Amino acid sequence: MNGKGRIALVLALVAVVGMAFRVSWNALRDIAGAVGADGTAATLYPFVVDGLMALALVATLVLVDRDRSFALKVLGTYTAASLVLNYVHGLVPALHGRGVEWGRLADWDPANWVLVLLATSLPVGSIYFGSDLVAKVLHHRPAPDPTPIANAEESTKTEMIRSTADLPESVPAPVAVPVVRVPDPVPADAGKSSIILKPVPILAAPVGQAPTKSIVRPSMAAESTRPRRTTYRVPDAAKTPRTRRTADQLMSEARTVTADWPDAQITGEGLRRALRTSPANARKLRDALLAERTA
Template identity: 70%
Template sequence: MTLDRKGKALLVLALVTVVAMAFRVSWNALRDVARAIGADDTAATLYPFVVDGLMALALVATLVLVGPDRTFALRVLGTYTLASLVLNYVHGLVPSLHGESVDWGRLADWDPANYALVLLATSLPVGAIYFGSDLVAKILDHRPDATAPAGPVPVCGPVTGESARLPHTPAHPAEQPAIPAAQPPALTAPEAPSLLVTGHADAVRDADPHTPHAVRTDGDDVAEETLRQAQFEEARLERIRQDARRVYAESAQAGRPVSARALGDAFGMSESWGRKQILAVRDGEEPSRPQLRALGTAAV
């Protein structure tokens, strides 16, 4: 059964009433403890608001926050509740605290217990400043829909057959451009048997058209499959080589040629492999460069 709006309002009002009455009961004990540890009348009057006020703030934070922040708010609420309980208990054991008939700074006859109680009572205001500001910051930064993703977030860009282009502008002019590891090209369906296979089959049939077809064996199928796999692998490697050469050519045109090691690492290859691709690009550019030839003088 769910509560309607009026029922929720009554529930909140009842909670506020209980908290207010509990604060009034605890206020007397905390004020007397504050006076016993040396607080003046104004500080002793405000002391209960520091302790129980932070408890109220932590209670609100547990209703608003979620996840680890809510766990943190619950720990603050539990810690200050326990501390307030201890001080109220001490006040009940030492009723003379209310009449100011005890020695200044004495909450217990046993020295270790007295030191611990005084440390607890004096550290609560300082902790209220730290934990209170942290809780308020978490509440202000909280977004109710921050944990729920609005939709599927693509990890990579759109899937295409073309390799992603690399940025040309490095973070620092003196550094080499960072080349992300290239993804392997998308796998395509195996190509049809090459002319070598089909031509061989036609030559066998043309030799004697009246000869019945030979029965295919498992060895023939394995040989053709091996050939197709070899052709496919070679095509894939050639595509990677073309991509690497294009990357180097573009970096060279931009005036920041990549090194052989960086090129090899970007495509999952070795430095020598990257050097071969760079040499292939340079060899391809040689014919387009003007060459000077010495002209000999004709013999008279």
Template identity: 70%
Template sequence: MNRWGKAFLVLALVGVVAMAFRVSWNALRDIARATGADGMAATLYPFVVDGLMALALVAALVLTGEARRFALRVLAAYTAASLVLNYVHGLVPALHSESVKWMRLAEWDPAHWALVLLATSLPVGSIYFGSDLVAKVLHHRPHTPVVEPCGERAEEPAHPPHTPDTVDIDRDPAPVEEVPHVLVREALPQLSAYADGVRTDDPHTPHAVPVQPAHLDEGMSREEVFEEAELERLRQDARRTYAESAQAARPLSARALGEAYGMSESWGRKQILAARDDSDRPHLTAVPAGTG
């Protein structure tokens, strides 16, 4: 509903409440005079009863929980009391005269005593219940949900994310560029013999670089150092093999180079790129003494 619709409903409610109060005001005033109230007290008496009903209604709209239920009980009790007094005013014709004085509200004594007790106790109840409702409204704090950090105050610990227990065997494993050192030791003599067989006497043939493992940690064991040295020697042999095949006008492909050394195609491609970088560097040729 838009703002204008809500405003119309509020204004309509205020109008209905005002007219209902005017209708009930005449009966409550006459009841107050019949119980002995003077002119001023009888005039203010309807504000005490129906006014507390309006206060309880507003408090019920503001409060929540047990306080709201208390406001609704006060509203229901004073509504019932006002209804009884208005009913009695309709049954007793003498209350409708211009000058109403102290008189009996019922012929039966217990009923008369009960009605007088009800009429005279409503102002005292308005003081008590009205003060209590105002105090509850003033001390009321709207409830705002507090979002607590996940896992800090939870009754149960947070469950770890689910990880599958099975491995997808249909997926191809990633290419492996390194092999166990045992296989390297077994294949190294054959690879060295193959490299020596294809080596030529060209002075521009790249020379093997002394193996010096770079960035070795102090905590590395001798076995790890040996493995790194063997792998570095294997890389140098592969680069030399490719350079020699390129000089023979029959360059090996990345797959052929990797298979020749028992490695993957991506490993062979890396060695080819490294060999090309080495071939692009300028090489110095020794000049015999006495020439020129």
């Protein structure tokens, strides 16, 4: 539907609602006068009932979830109340000329009590429910539209594709140039500073250019007074001799260690760790100990 059609539809709806309100206004005004309202209050009474219906209808279009259900309940309740009062106005002709007794809307007392209670409680309900609906509408925060996020992701993906297509040829990896290291010269005088030649690393040149030669620059370095570590092999004579145990000594130690061991715990690996001996000796000791226990 185009813009003109929508405007025409809205104007027609406003006209119909206005005429319906005028019809209902006549009945509600007479009802208000019958329950004790003065002329001004009776004139404003229809706005209290039917006006809250319009407010609840607008709230249902704005609110969501539980708040929307509450607005629908208010709309339905006041619509039903307005319908009942209009129906009573049609049943009691004396209300048209305001010749009915005050506080008397029906001949049957229980029905009259209910109708008077309904007519007098609607203004109070309009104050409470109207304020609540306005507060809910003012504090309502609409959910964010997911469309901009989707468009942003799409545009980002497009930019990535474009940037990938516009990239130049890949840059080849730089060629590593070996650095020649010159050994440090032996200092001439102890305790004095000497000149030590150290290599300066040069970055590799791009493909297509000749690599730059590494330049060896002299640098001043003070000779360290800390003694150097020994790098030659220590002779066997300088090592601490290791005592070798005989078979009897090993057997004696094995009996002492395994005195409290059960048979299942006497294994070659367990003896090897406890006595710090070779696997072959450990197996021999195991067999001998088990044989002694069996005998």
